[in-house]
Amino acid sequence: MQASQFTYAPIPAAAEALRNEVRAFLAVEMGRIGPLARADSWMGFDAEFSRKLGEARLIGITMPTVLGGRGLDYFARYVVSEELLAAGAPVSAHWIADRQSAPLLLRYGTEEQKRRYIPGINRGELYFCIGMSEPNAGSDLSAIGSRARREGAGWRLDGRKIWTTNAHRSHYMIALVRTGSPDEGRQGGMSQFVINLAAPGVTVRPIRDLTGGDHFNEVFFDDVVLAEDALIGTEGKGWEQVMAELAIERSGPERFLSSMALLHSLIGVLGASPDALESFHVGRLTARLFALRTMSLAVTAKFAAGEDPAWAASCVKDIGTGLEQELPEIAALIGREQPRVGSGSELAQIQAYLTQLAPSFSLRGGTREILRGILARGLGLR
Template sequence: MAINEFTYSKIPAEAETLRVEVRQFLSQTLSDYPPVLRAQSWMGFDAHFSQALGRKGWLGMALPKAYGGSQAGFFARYVISEELLAAGAPVSAHWIADRQSGPLINKFGTPAQKDRYLPAICRGESYFCIGMSEPNSGSDLASIKSTATRDGDGWRLNGQKVWTTNAHHSHYMIALLRTGEKQAARHEGMSQFIVDLSLPGITVRPIRDLAGGEHFNEVFFDNVYLPGDGLIGTEGKGWDQVTAELAFERSGPERFLSSMALIKTMIDAIGSRPDALQAAEIGRLTARLATLRNMSLAVTAQLADGANPAWAASCVKDLGNVFEQEIPELAQRLLDIEPRQQGGGDHARVLAYLMQMAPSFSLRGGTREILRGIIARGLGLR
């Protein structure tokens, strides 16, 4: 394990200057946006909002200018993302494409793939989902069974993905599929593909969650023909590419800001004169939030340096999920306000929503058990 995995990393001044303009934009654009919708944040889908961000140049911040990005770097993207999430903006439409699919294509894609996909991602017009988990596999990606077999100049896809966020809204999926016989080494024989979800033979079936929303999906591949240019990166190197991609997915501020709307309504409901318990707990939340933010920024610095901080990113996600999931419970201890799906005030409705959504926080992006296995290996314990 490297000693300096979480070296303090300050946001560069040129990136920090974006914050004021972003806050002004959000204040105007979301002036009448209710707290219960802000609670959905990076699960809230609004294509028009994403396209407005694209017109501002706030998508593809780390992508080259040649493909429509601003080439401003990972810290600039961090500032934008942090402000969007803190405000509870509806960012789901572009989120996965901007966070990980775009950088993945930029790193491993062919020039033709970059020309085809990256400009539309930067405009907020092209939406991606991630096809990793499968039935009976969960977060154990090495056990996937869905296949891509050679068929002339292309590929034939068969199998099923599950827990695929936003597949029902997405244009494309970056899918991890088995392209070779299962090897003695569990992580060999897999490849990644860019799959057009409008192709014949693909069925997307939404999974309704406890709060009544449809964010997760099942996706079925029934003898789907994919042209040869669907392969991204190197055949058989899918595992290495996926671990690099997961560092983007697991380390960002969305891993500890999902319950931010509830923190805000809780503080508003407590008011300016908290009792001793309320003041102490809000102080603890603030300290933990600051710590998680600094850890996330340390991972951002590693990504900016071209590293693959899988271990550190797993720490951020695991600790961030614990933090997010504790907030609804804490809110009920500090205030005598019951959760209400209908009626009640803003705090009651936001509390009800996040109580139902919080269990999913430690599912999406890798379960707690898988993350702690990665952390144990990073510490040399297994």
């Protein structure tokens, strides 16, 4: 039954034509980006790069032209994303806003919200983070406790969020919080809000990872005042809205291209005459990448057709995460030198960095356990 979720979907010629435009941009702008920085790619924050990408109109590909976008389809955005990630471009500053915040606002936001936020996102100047996970909820999004209470013409928000990528560098957060009563059920009574992270009562505390990076953050809301127009979409319909948002988050090429800098460097070291074991592993990795790309493009086709590909997106994310986490291990198995932090060859440093970062790949966008629960339900197994 689920095989039809991944029907082959070739990239249309009109979208494919964008590839040369992106490559021309990268040929100019990537010269200053070193090999180790390229390993960070969609976690690499570079405001200048994002601004230049916005000037080149390579952000907001699917957004309406009246809002500063290009009015193209999901396949066009896929081509742009694929080229940026394959090159190791530092896209983290604008990535979340472009990938899911702007589409969410376009689908559910008011006209005023669209005009206020989307043009700045498309210019690469306005950054958003995601407020979903919470410290006491584990991987169960339906267990969140942050709450916004009606007060006059607005709301008052209390609670906290965790694993909020780039919250310390973002202007706004789109957060899922409770607004209804407990009798509405675990997935009922939730709403989404746009929160100004510079507002009184908002505190952001970075969480450092094994590499010393501070991509993740914990965010505290203490009696934060929200205006009426901070609400996105329909009050109480936040669960349905956030599920649509997560399908976008989980299905893109970033779910299997995070470690491309390592694969490129490894192939460069192995050269034109790898031994039998090296050839086997590189060939197997390449085959898995092509399969994941085909699956991801099938999900893109569903978005383009206006369908809900939540099950298929979860599948791409789960399998893609597995590949990303295995790649550093395979590199260590067949590599000709050991990973090293702060010294050694390009390959040794990239390998060390991604070995430390790889455990986080199965956290962001939904843990493996949650995703496999979704897959089991889709297959009728639970």
